[in-house]
Amino acid sequence: MSDTPLFKVTIDNISIEVPAGTTILNAARIIGGDVAPPAMCYYSKLEGSGGKCRTCLVEVSKGSEKDPRPMPKLVASCRTTVMDGMEVKNITSPKVVDARASIVEFLLLNHPLDCPICDQAGECHLQDLSYEHGKDGTRYEFQRRTFKKQDLGKYIQLHMTRCILCYRCVYTADQISNKRSHGVLDRGDHSEIATFIEKSLDNNFIGNVIDVCPVGALTDKTFRFKNRVWFLKPMDAHRDCPACSGKVTLWNRGDEVYRVTARKDQWGEVEEWICNDCRFENKKSTDWIIEGPRLIDRHSVISQGHYAGKIGLTMPTETFSAVHHGRQPKLLMDIHSVSEVNQTDIDLSSINGPAHSNNFNSNKD
Amino acid sequence: MGRKLLLEKAHVEGIRYFDVYRREGGYRSVEKALKTMTQDEIVEEVKKSGLRGRGGAGFPAGMKWGFIAKPEGVPRHLVCNADESEPGTFKDRYLMEFIPHLLIEGLIVASYALGSHDTYIYIRGEYAWIPDILEQAIAEAKANGFLGKNILGTGFDCEIYVHRGAGAYICGEETALIESLEGKRGNPRIKPPFPAIKGAWGRPTVVNNVETLAAVVPIINEGGEEFAKIGVGKSTGTKLISACGNINKPGVYEIDMTISVEEFIYSDEYCGGIPNGKRLKACIPGGSSVPILPANLLLKTAKGETRYMNYESLSDGGFATGSMMGSGGFIVLDEDQCVVRNTYSLARFYRHESCGQCSPCREGTGWMEKVLLRLEKGKEKLVISICFGISKAKLKATPFVPWVTLHHGRWLLQSVILEMSLNGM
Numbered sequence: 076m077s078d079t080p081l082f083k084v085t086i087d088n089i090s091i092e093v094p095a096g097t098t099i100l101n102a103a104r105i106i107g108g109d110v111a112p113p114a115m116c117y118y119s120k121l122e123g124s125g126g127k128c129r130t131c132l133v134e135v136s137k138g139s140e141k142d143p144r145p146m147p148k149l150v151a152s153c154r155t156t157v158m159d160g161m162e163v164k165n166i167t168s169p170k171v172v173d174a175r176a177s178i179v180e181f182l183l184l185n186h187p188l189d190c191p192i193c194d195q196a197g198e199c200h201l202q203d204l205s206y207e208h209g210k211d212g213t214r215y216e217f218q219r220r221t222f223k224k225q226d227l228g229k230y231i232q233l234h235m236t237r238c239i240l241c242y243r244c245v246y247t248a249d250q251i252s253n254k255r256s257h258g259v260l261d262r263g264d265h266s267e268i269a270t271f272i273e274k275s276l277d278n279n280f281i282g283n284v285i286d287v288c289p290v291g292a293l294t295d296k297t298f299r300f301k302n303r304v305w306f307l308k309p310m311d312a313h314r315d316c317p318a319c320s321g322k323v324t325l326w327n328r329g330d331e332v333y334r335v336t337a338r339k340d341q342w343g344e345v346e347e348w349i350c351n352d353c354r355f356e357n358k359k360s361t362d363w364i365i366e367g368p369r370l371i372d373r374h375s376v377i378s379q380g381h382y383a384g385k386i387g388l389t390m391p392t393e394t395f396s397a398v399h400h401g402r403q404p405k406l407l408m409d410i411h412s413v414s415e416v417n418q419t420d421i422d423l424s425s426i427n428g429p430a431h432s433n434n435f436n437s438n439k440d
Numbered sequence: 441m442g443r444k445l446l447l448e449k450a451h452v453e454g455i456r457y458f459d460v461y462r463r464e465g466g467y468r469s470v471e472k473a474l475k476t477m478t479q480d481e482i483v484e485e486v487k488k489s490g491l492r493g494r495g496g497a498g499f500p501a502g503m504k505w506g507f508i509a510k511p512e513g514v515p516r517h518l519v520c521n522a523d524e525s526e527p528g529t530f531k532d533r534y535l536m537e538f539i540p541h542l543l544i545e546g547l548i549v550a551s552y553a554l555g556s557h558d559t560y561i562y563i564r565g566e567y568a569w570i571p572d573i574l575e576q577a578i579a580e581a582k583a584n585g586f587l588g589k590n591i592l593g594t595g596f597d598c599e600i601y602v603h604r605g606a607g608a609y610i611c612g613e614e615t616a617l618i619e620s621l622e623g624k625r626g627n628p629r630i631k632p633p634f635p636a637i638k639g640a641w642g643r644p645t646v647v648n649n650v651e652t653l654a655a656v657v658p659i660i661n662e663g664g665e666e667f668a669k670i671g672v673g674k675s676t677g678t679k680l681i682s683a684c685g686n687i688n689k690p691g692v693y694e695i696d697m698t699i700s701v702e703e704f705i706y707s708d709e710y711c712g713g714i715p716n717g718k719r720l721k722a723c724i725p726g727g728s729s730v731p732i733l734p735a736n737l738l739l740k741t742a743k744g745e746t747r748y749m750n751y752e753s754l755s756d757g758g759f760a761t762g763s764m765m766g767s768g769g770f771i772v773l774d775e776d777q778c779v780v781r782n783t784y785s786l787a788r789f790y791r792h793e794s795c796g797q798c799s800p801c802r803e804g805t806g807w808m809e810k811v812l813l814r815l816e817k818g819k820e821k822l823v824i825s826i827c828f829g830i831s832k833a834k835l836k837a838t839p840f841v842p843w844v845t846l847h848h849g850r851w852l853l854q855s856v857i858l859e860m861s862l863n864g865m
């Protein structure tokens with residue numbers, strides 16, 4: 076629309092003019108760099124997304140030219156539209172930095188932190204978020220919520236334990252497939268993504284939920300445990316596909332295609348949805364016309380040195396308890412659904428001396 | 441003795457039924473409004489009355505009505521929020537159970553004022569026996585020409601439907617309530633758009649609390665100005681308070697907002713004091729999501745002035761040394777009660793009832809419950825640092841519960857400090 080008025084908004088002291096109706100987040104993304112708040116649930120391609128995770132909080136220090144009062148609380152930038160003359164603080168606001176660290180802490184409370192055995196590791200937004208905005212260590216000393224792994228049909232596996240309930244996969248299924256057969260059941264910290272009675276997800280476009288999932292909750296069964304993403308070389312490629320655009324990224328090692336994903340933009344969002352056929356059934360390099368290497372500029376481990384200086388290659392010198400401020404956490408996450416060794420209901424720190432198998436004998440009364 | 445507007449006739453034998461209710465002067469406001477007033481005049485009258493939403497937030501009802509969009513050809517709806525689920529609050533139940541026609545009467549007038557031909561009562565699932573009472577009242581009103589087509593020959597049509605919720609606290613938040621009414625999962629919507637622009641089924645919708653709608657009846661009968669004379673300042677009219685906890689006479693009281701908190705707790709007309717001569721320890725004056733106040737800050741404000749039972753006085757001191765009128769759920773704790781224990785049980789409630797949409801509340805309420813339990817058992821050392829972390833995540837109250845999350849963080853602090861100070865630590 077040509078007659079949409081332009082609003083001037085200043086984010087972290089950088090001014091920019093954007094059409095009325097733009098959200099603060101999108102305005103910040105136009106500026107780019109550190110000014111853009113992290114977004115774990117908002118997805119520009121999915122209508123109605125956002126407003127859930129709260130990582131995109133910013134401080135509005137001036138409401139608008141007309142009404143310069145600051146907003147009393149931090150606002151979710153992905154769902155707040157700009158006003159003319161608005162002034163926003165993202166990384167320049169200590170309040171925001173602090174609150175964001177708290178949000179990271181919340182998101183990780185029930186997260187298993189099983190990155191070593193998670194296929195998403197290396198391209199996980201939650202990993203990025205915690206490295207960039209979180210604090211080291213956790214203050215949580217309770218049993219974490221766990222779920223059994225679930226097969227959602229022949230291509231997709233659900234690790235609910237890792238889910239951060241961003242609702243993106245729900246919106247995806249709603250908006251690009253003709254029938255959604257999964258959703259959020261229950262509520263609060265016991266809510267879960269599920270199909271109610273184990274159904275399979277078999278819409279031809281449902282594979283895209285794997286790409287939109289910011290964490291390793293929805294993974295590609297044809298790729299599970301096959302390789303680490305940072306050993307793979309991303310290549311743009313296409314094929315003639317009757318169902319979708321056929322434009323994908325191949326993840327190769329040598330000549331072998333390990334997996335196929337949609338192409339993602341600099342914010343990690345899918346550029347064009349691809350069909351299950353392209354994603355799961357065409358894994359020969361002869362199926363594809365290679366265009367050239369895909370530049371990955373955002374993701375952690377894939378783009379080497381992303382954390383240099385912050386984490387870098389230095390080995391941590393602190394001991395475990397130093398990281399935990401002198402405390403001995405009672406339990407570590409049970410990374411299997413049922414751990415035989417470290418039973419989550421047993422308080423290790425209250426066992427005298429080294430743990431003995433008797434301590435874990437579940438038959439004793 | 442304060443004036444009663446809502447519960448004046450609540451004890452008349454058989455008031456639950458149309459005949460008695462009508463004989464006692466019921467449905468006069470419908471006749472007056474529909475026959476002699478325009479829609480705008482009614483809205484104006486409600487604005488003049490200064491009536492504030494009785495559900496908890498205290499937003500002026502007339503203003504809310506004034507916001508409703510009126511696009512051509514799009515139906516509008518009035519929804520009565522009877523999802524009373526704040527712990528400690530049971531005033532709406534009392535009203536619906538004993539004098540249901542008052543609500544129906546208010547609903548008809550409000551529906552007329554807002555142009556709603558299909559009006560809904562969204563009632564919490566746990567009030568299992570009340571929908572029958574309401575439905576009977578609706579049927580009686582209909583049989584007597586106060587509902588249905590061409591009400592009292594004025595050409596105005598209106599139907600009232602009772603919709604049962606499935607028992608979720610979050611559905612008391614208006615946008616979650618609308619989602620649930622539409623048959624969806626009761627998650628709050630992101631505002632804007634506000635329901636007055638796009639509510640149920642995308643149509644302009646006003647959601648009002650039961651007591652607010654009932655209060656429309658005396659406003660129309662006596663005029664907004666008369667109503668505004670009762671009470672004090674911006675706290676006009678009367679307010680139903682559901683008092684519970686350690687008091688001699690728990691129950692629902694109608695007050696005119698001029699009495700002091702002390703009088704409310706100790707006078708025989710209201711709560712009748714604390715049983716067994718115990719001392720007052722603390723009180724949650726407006727339902728579980730308002731800040732708890734220790735006895736010294738409850739009876740007097742931080743400035744040493746007497747605290748009164750009204751919106752302004754209860755919130756004097758902000759969240760630091762004041763509280764809120766909230767939904768009128770008045771919970772009194774005597775010296776034998778443990779504030780930590782009480783906070784734990786509320787935290788458990790919020791954990792259970794969090795809709796799970798936003799991460800701070802979804803994850804934070806569970807954490808708090810666990811921390812509080814451990815504190816209660818005497819094992820927690822880190823509580824203060826953790827509650828600072830939680831209250832840091834102060835969020836805009838777009839979705840609903842983060843507000844609660846914020847209070848929780850503060851509660852933790854307050855209850856610990858309170859508990860310590862009371863134990864002379």
Ligand code: SF4
Nearest residue numbers: 238239241242244288
């Ligand atoms: S499964 Fe993934 S995409 Fe779906 S809600 Fe969970 S984290 Fe989000």
Ligand code: FES
Nearest residue numbers: 126128129131153
């Ligand atoms: S990205 Fe804004 S709330 Fe999640």
